[in-house]
Amino acid sequence: MARFVAPRASSDMPDKEDTVDNAARPEMEESASTPPANAAIASVVREFPDAVVTEHSYASSDVTYHRVEVLVDSWVGIVQAARAAGFDFFIDLYAVDHYSQAPRFEVGLNLVSLGAKERVILTTRVPYDDPSVPTITSEFAGANFYEREAYDLFGIVFPGHPDLTRILLPDDWDGYPLRKDYDIGAVPVQFKAGSADL
Amino acid sequence: MSDATNVTDPAGEEAAAEPVQAASVADERRAAHDIWVSGTEERYPFAAETDEGAQEMLPEAEDPAADIQSGIAVDDDFLRESDVLADERQIINMGPQHPSTHGVLRLHLELEGETIRRAKPIIGYLHTGMEKTAEALNYAQGSTNVTRMDYLSPFHNELAFSLTVEQLLGIDVPERASAIRVLMTELNRVASHLVWVATQGMDIGALSMMIYGWREREVCLDFFEKTTGLRMNHNYIRPGGVAADLPHGWEDDVANLIDAVSGGLDEYEELLNENPIFLDRTMGVGVMTPDECKQYGITGPMARASGIDWDLRKTAPYCGIDQYDFDVPTGVHGDVHDRYTVRMEEMRQSLRIVEQVVAGMPSGDYRTEDRKVTPPPRARIDESMEALIHHFKLFTEGIQVPEGTAYQAVEGPRGEIGCLLVSKGGARPWRMHWRAPSFAAVQALPVMMTDSLLADVVATIASVDPVLGDVDR
């Protein structure tokens, strides 16, 4: 039942050396990090000088949202700071496998502030050999199922989580399907003989 | 029997010792008359003491049991925690195959009598690996995948995906395309809420609501089939616009649809709004406070029923929906009844938006002219080399999307439907993550159900309106 394909022996494979250097962050996709002009975001990152803030706008719209990237050591801190700054509406927690970019896994938290009508996406990165992000279920009870999903599909562990078990896949599944070195598991199409005279 | 007591104890001073007195008097009588007197049988040594006496009927004014039986007094002994041992709890498994769980949801319920003490939702029975499949499909095929997630609101899924791709591409779609998108998504909201009211009514016991809800929904599905070719899972809203223009005579179709659905809504309100059984079963049931909504990420009509005034159509408008006039209903109590009123009013407001779209539909293209995103019209391919090359590139390689990460959300019938796309260049997403509104709602089910009665579980689940395709993806 489990489909785990051994990683391809290619140059894409994340080497151990890559994962050590946490400061090697990938290039920012959008414009370079601007000092946050937005008051709510500014108050979130005030205590976190290493946070990288980018601003994005929605499709065909002037409304913007921000992404804030921090190191995993500041994860709980910035979540608490965001909550204190008014971002107390939990929306989403997700994970991404960047595979050849170290650190390999990205974990993101999507929060909304009702008062400021703002959205912020906090992100952090963790390496392949220690995919561990502190849990934030003490801040947002709703992160429970989302962290379980990230564990189930990516193998990222959340120390402190009350019940870190598989949620979407059967309990005895092997492997983490949404990782890039896990095959999609397509089977050859079977054409079964049958009569066509109905 | 009163004679016996009165004779020996007229003043009632020894009323406490009455059983003993009666026994001795009765013994005397029996001994004297050799008559069997009830209450004097030898008791078995292990029989439990009762306070009812044997066949003894107290006058009604003094009988606490009669009060409980007739409902005047309530003996909530199942709520006295100290009296009940933890191992007297019964674990009941509801689902995954169950008529009332709205899909393959499994609920582990720990019951004490009829009260739920703990509930645990177990999901994953519909996990389809759609996020992994999205990495194998290109951006034009992506709509076919995401449309099957929240299968009651396929247009909203497609819209979230298309808007996110357009955010990455940095393109605008023509006004007509945006207006068509608004039309289809608002009609989809109506169709989805009709399924909700049908299943809510059926789960509460108003079985005919199932038939009525689907009667109006068929009118909506007819229009969808005429426009997109399919009743469900349309693959109509794609990056760059919509797949085809509206058919001839669509204004009349939509006008008839509005009449039919409004009439249907009037009927439902007449049937349900003052129905005492409906009110009893929905008021005060399945309450979520605003803080709980914010903690668990509950958005959409459920959050608005709790009083949170948050609607993405107002706070982060998309597709030009801010040019239309509409209200966003909110509730106060956060119970099943408030969710009912909020959703009924939302249907009416959606029809209001649809009327305005019909009145003000701009002319123009139904998809962008950018040939790197949408294929040229078929006739152009015979005339122009560039058109042929664009067509070829689009259908062999696909839309090339620059590197970036984008998130965009729309207001679906169940809440915020969001799509996060990570692109590393090329024709396929590196990662697509779907923010599913029902995932958060199912997680919050224990909050709504703990310490409520088993009969309320069904009403609560129906009011949450989960779509398991969204929960499990």
Next chain:
Amino acid sequence: MAGPASEPGFLLTTVEKGVNWARTRSMWPASFGLACCAIEMMGTGAAHNDLARFGMEVFRASPRQADLMIVAGRVSQKMAPVLRQVYDQMAEPKWVLAMGACASSGGMFNNYALVQGVDQIVPVDMYVPGCPPGPQSLIHGILSLQQMIMDGEIRRSTGVV
């Protein structure tokens, strides 16, 4: 009245036809709605496309009281044992109708998470294609299945005629 040894006789064939007629005219589906196809299945039971005219509007929640299992939707790996258990609980004679592309063959989701066709788990008597099949397609599938039963093309070998 008995014909040659290899054919049932006239009386028995009439009885068999009668039994088949009774079975097809009140076939009760077990509700096994999983995903999008379940919505179309509910629509088939609703007033517009009425399943009640074929005697099938009672969707029995308990598989023990059902004859026909309409597998409506995609079957994930986690759901597969549940599907088999529900099928085993149904009493003979029972039939399985795979509704939709995902139930027939895995549909558009050829990946790790789905069983590629429920005939990997249970024997299927009728496949209805579509994504999702509209009510008319589903009714066509059901009526074809009924026709097959009437014609005696489907027999169950557990000692039941």
